[in-house]
Amino acid sequence: MASQLVFLGAPGSGKGTQASRLVKEKGYKHISTGDLLRAEIAKGSALGKKVEGILKEGRLVDDGVVLELLKANCSIESHSYIFDGFPRNLDQAKALDAQVLGSHQAKAIYFEISTDIVVERIINRRVAKKSGEIYNLLTRPPKTPGICDISGEALIHRDDDKEETVRKRMDIFLAEIKPMLDYYKNKNCLFKLDASESSQAVFEQLEELINL
Ligand code: AMP
Numbered sequence: 001m002a003s004q005l006v007f008l009g010a011p012g013s014g015k016g017t018q019a020s021r022l023v024k025e026k027g028y029k030h031i032s033t034g035d036l037l038r039a040e041i042a043k044g045s046a047l048g049k050k051v052e053g054i055l056k057e058g059r060l061v062d063d064g065v066v067l068e069l070l071k072a073n074c075s076i077e078s079h080s081y082i083f084d085g086f087p088r089n090l091d092q093a094k095a096l097d098a099q100v101l102g103s104h105q106a107k108a109i110y111f112e113i114s115t116d117i118v119v120e121r122i123i124n125r126r127v128a129k130k131s132g133e134i135y136n137l138l139t140r141p142p143k144t145p146g147i148c149d150i151s152g153e154a155l156i157h158r159d160d161d162k163e164e165t166v167r168k169r170m171d172i173f174l175a176e177i178k179p180m181l182d183y184y185k186n187k188n189c190l191f192k193l194d195a196s197e198s199s200q201a202v203f204e205q206l207e208e209l210i211n212l
Pocket of ligand 1: 011035037055058060061062063085086
């Protein structure tokens, strides 16, 4: 039976990096609402135009809009998913259960990390759009500056990865995370890992949690 994972954690806590490894090594599908929204913006769709300014400023997009986009992009019966960036608040957590997961149990995995580490990580984060690779100028630089090792494409510094926006996104995150943790704890499906460790060490923690 397909197993479902819900990744909870601050922007920059390493959710995306770990998700892409689980995709390669364990056959999960990664569904990131941030990526779906950025794809709409890149396409220039009506939805993309509506949300572009919101993403740039680091605010949250309307719950209903994101939920519809999520539903349109996953088929829970046949695949194991990693939900990354959704839920962002308690209402979204409840909607994910009621409208997407249904009778499928999911493990909620919380990537615990301090704000200071997150800010340093994000302002040094560079991403490759096509390959999905994520680099860090300090801890995982590309072999050639500014170029993706895998695809050769130019790396991007996301607009919302600038320091002022990162701090705003962290404030939003910290205000919303507590009720979500309580929600998943009460359902007995909350698991925590120490996300300040190296990528390899976090992956090992993750493997253990998945196999529980
Ligand atoms: P992320 O790539 O997960 O950091 O998301 C980037 C941006 O997309 C966020 O700062 C929000 O503006 C928007 N976004 C992504 N997921 C959601 C969500 N579940 N609810 C509302 N807005 C979202």
